[in-house]
Amino acid sequence: MKNKNSDLFFKNIRKDFPILDQKINGHQLIYSDNGATTQKPIKVIDSICDFYKNDNSNVHRGIHTLSERATDMYENVRIKVANFINSNKEEIVFTYGTTSSFNILAKGIEDQISEGDEIVLSQMEHHANIVCWQELAKKRGAILKFIPINKDFRLDLKEAEKIITQKTKIVAISHISNVLGTITPAKKICSIAHKYGAYFVLDCAQSIVHMKVDVKEIDCDFIAFSSHKMFGPTGVGVLYGKSNLLEKLKPSIFGGDMIYEVSFTCSTYNKSPYKFEAGTPNIEGVIGFGAAIDYLNEIGMDNIELREKELCEYFLGKVSEVKDLKIYGPNSCNDRSCIFSFNIDGIHSHDMSTLLDMKGIAIRGGHHCAMPLHTLLELPSTSRISLCFYNTFEEIDKIVLALKNAKKDYEKGEFLLK
Numbered sequence: 001m002k003n004k005n006s007d008l009f010f011k012n013i014r015k016d017f018p019i020l021d022q023k024i025n026g027h028q029l030i031y032s033d034n035g036a037t038t039q040k041p042i043k044v045i046d047s048i049c050d051f052y053k054n055d056n057s058n059v060h061r062g063i064h065t066l067s068e069r070a071t072d073m074y075e076n077v078r079i080k081v082a083n084f085i086n087s088n089k090e091e092i093v094f095t096y097g098t099t100s101s102f103n104i105l106a107k108g109i110e111d112q113i114s115e116g117d118e119i120v121l122s123q124m125e126h127h128a129n130i131v132c133w134q135e136l137a138k139k140r141g142a143i144l145k146f147i148p149i150n151k152d153f154r155l156d157l158k159e160a161e162k163i164i165t166q167k168t169k170i171v172a173i174s175h176i177s178n179v180l181g182t183i184t185p186a187k188k189i190c191s192i193a194h195k196y197g198a199y200f201v202l203d204c205a206q207s208i209v210h211m212k213v214d215v216k217e218i219d220c221d222f223i224a225f226s227s228h229k230m231f232g233p234t235g236v237g238v239l240y241g242k243s244n245l246l247e248k249l250k251p252s253i254f255g256g257d258m259i260y261e262v263s264f265t266c267s268t269y270n271k272s273p274y275k276f277e278a279g280t281p282n283i284e285g286v287i288g289f290g291a292a293i294d295y296l297n298e299i300g301m302d303n304i305e306l307r308e309k310e311l312c313e314y315f316l317g318k319v320s321e322v323k324d325l326k327i328y329g330p331n332s333c334n335d336r337s338c339i340f341s342f343n344i345d346g347i348h349s350h351d352m353s354t355l356l357d358m359k360g361i362a363i364r365g366g367h368h369c370a371m372p373l374h375t376l377l378e379l380p381s382t383s384r385i386s387l388c389f390y391n392t393f394e395e396i397d398k399i400v401l402a403l404k405n406a407k408k409d410y411e412k413g414e415f416l417l418k
């Protein structure tokens with residue numbers, strides 16, 4: 001289909017995702033938990049099966065044909081990822097996901113942090129971008145500071161200007177909050193960080209699949225993201241770092257493939273990115289990830305962004321009709337994504353998840369691995385709907401109808417029988 005921007009195109013695209021064609025509790029599945037993980041198109045699934053059927057071998061080790069083929073396929077994905085974010089292939093470290101990328105980074109940078117140095121995060125971070133820095137701060141005597149959010153659920157830039165100072169060594173924020181959906185002004189915060197010589201780290205776990213991420217344009221020093229949130233397999237992620245900065249990072253996982261030379265007494269390490277990829281990697285995962293990137297490129301990130309903006313506007317318009325529902329996040333689709341965390345007075349988020357599941361609608365309930373943010377907002381938990389391009393306007397209508405009926409259904413208590 002030529003017009004990759006039309007509603008019809010995106011409705012047809014659903015055929016690429018076999019899992020979407022099923023009933024849950026007697027209703028057509030509406031998968032709206034894409035912030036947790038996305039579904040996989042048949043091309044990704046097939047690429048993994050084909051690899052095992054035809055090409056399976058270890059990488060970087062054998063001299064035989066299969067191993068050389070597997071190595072080429074694996075390294076080719078590194079190039080695809082580099083092109084996807086406008087970087088060089090040497091700057092792409094394959095990891096096991098965003099969390100593992102952050103751990104490799106925080107451990108690797110340890111030697112560059114001294115007592116009294118400051119690490120600036122924001123109040124809307126996922127635990128993956130908090131806990132590893134807390135560990136680093138404890139070890140090195142560094143101090144963590146947090147850019148506050150304002151009442152519109154956006155980062156307070158005036159406060160950011162005050163918090164980031166000569167003492168700041170690292171500024172690490174999420175590009176899109178996995179709770180609020182807020183798109184943060186990455187370029188602006190990066191320039192404040194660089195003014196003081198601090199590293200700028202961007203958590204792209206929630207942004208990479210919804211908008212074009214260009215590391216050169218933003219001038220990021222490091223970014224992290226996961227394949228499974230971009231229609232690829234689980235167990236694969238990326239740590240991007242500028243070449244000279246990756247060279248300065250220490251590896252923290254040791255063993256085969258990350259070395260240059262090993263004796264009984266000491267070892268020297270391979271160059272980046274290989275010094276961070278010890279042991280046999282998730283080869284079939286990386287191959288599937290490559291197929292996911294091809295798939296995204298075929299649709300076009302511009303088309304995806306446009307489609308999701310339309311879904312965002314439609315959702316916010318429709319959901320405003322639901323009584324007693326509060327959304328935690330910006331109300332303009334210009335600086336938010338299709339992640340909508342909400343509560344309806346009197347219904348716990350876990351009950352809300354069960355209520356909607358009874359109608360075939362998959363959402364997430366809880367603290368979404370962002371406990372500090374929930375504590376700040378004085379919320380024990382929230383319900384979260386997260387949409388992507390394969391969701392439809394008709395699905396939004398059904399979700400909103402279910403939300404309108406939620407109180408009535410809740411009071412009937414039928415969901416308790418589940």
Ligand code: C6P
Pocket residue numbers: 035036037097098099100126128129174176177178203205206226364368369
């Ligand atoms: N958020 C969610 O439902 P992993 O689990 O390593 O692939 O990604 C961690 C992570 C880091 N940063 C952000 C902003 C994230 O949203 C996530 C994962 C999922 O919101 C699972 S908790």
